[in-house]
Amino acid sequence: MWLTRAHYDLGHDSCVPNPRAILVKWPSGEPFRSLVIGIAGGSGSGKTTIAESVLEEVGTDAVLIQHDSYYHHNPDVPFDERARINYDHPDSLDTDLFVKHVSELVAGAPVDIPVYDFSQHLRSGETRTIKPAPVILLEGILVLAEPELRSLMDLKIYVDTESDVRLARRLGRDMTERGRSADSVIAQYLETVRPMHLQFVEPSKRYADLIVPEGYNPGAVGTVIHMIQRVAAGGEL
Numbered sequence: 001m002w003l004t005r006a007h008y009d010l011g012h013d014s015c016v017p018n019p020r021a022i023l024v025k026w027p028s029g030e031p032f033r034s035l036v037i038g039i040a041g042g043s044g045s046g047k048t049t050i051a052e053s054v055l056e057e058v059g060t061d062a063v064l065i066q067h068d069s070y071y072h073h074n075p076d077v078p079f080d081e082r083a084r085i086n087y088d089h090p091d092s093l094d095t096d097l098f099v100k101h102v103s104e105l106v107a108g109a110p111v112d113i114p115v116y117d118f119s120q121h122l123r124s125g126e127t128r129t130i131k132p133a134p135v136i137l138l139e140g141i142l143v144l145a146e147p148e149l150r151s152l153m154d155l156k157i158y159v160d161t162e163s164d165v166r167l168a169r170r171l172g173r174d175m176t177e178r179g180r181s182a183d184s185v186i187a188q189y190l191e192t193v194r195p196m197h198l199q200f201v202e203p204s205k206r207y208a209d210l211i212v213p214e215g216y217n218p219g220a221v222g223t224v225i226h227m228i229q230r231v232a233a234g235g236e237l
Helices: 047-061 079-083 095-106 163-177 182-207 218-232
Strands: 002-004 023-025 035-041 062-066 111-117 122-130 135-139 155-160 210-213
Touching: 035 047, 035 182, 035 218, 047 062, 047 135, 047 155, 047 218, 062 095, 095 111, 095 135, 155 182, 155 218, 163 182, 210 218
Parallel strands: 035 135, 035 155, 062 135, 155 210
Antiparallel strands: 002 023, 111 122
16 A cells, blocks of 8 residues: 655645655555554654544554653763753664664564653663554654664654744643753753754654644544554555
């Protein structure tokens, strides 16, 4: 089965073909073959909300793995130095381990993924077991920027949201969920988040098969779920 690469203007219930459309191979639903879907976009773009909404709708037939579970573990580095690491650069992530785990899931083996403590900038020492599933969702700002990850994906999605909206969302998230101050979040945004977005994240949009404008919207989630359900059931798009 083949899927045309297109820019879907799902926020306005219409589909606008991408002029640079190409064809990408979509699995035919053969036994034990997981569908691997990558969801990328800038920090605070709404990609996590979309991934979690898809996960909720698809249920036990899907698993979600986040790239930021795979930040390198640096226990020998003092806290102040760990806090200054550029966590928006690809080198901050153990993508080799991420690729290994995704490949193992596709092959039918369970994996134990790291649990990262964002308040301490360290892996917690705990792991979370993920079992193989028909649908594997990969989410993170850089999942489309890494060639080895892209090669594992059957569908690549980019969530395209304006920078002011992304910053506001990041402030709320990091202060509430990660115990950080507003000053530290803004400083990090200016020093690393924005420059890395322009250097690595935004350019990765060109690899997307679907582009979702302005973050979460029901039409985007509905389209992705419909595609998953049809293909996973052995049907055609």
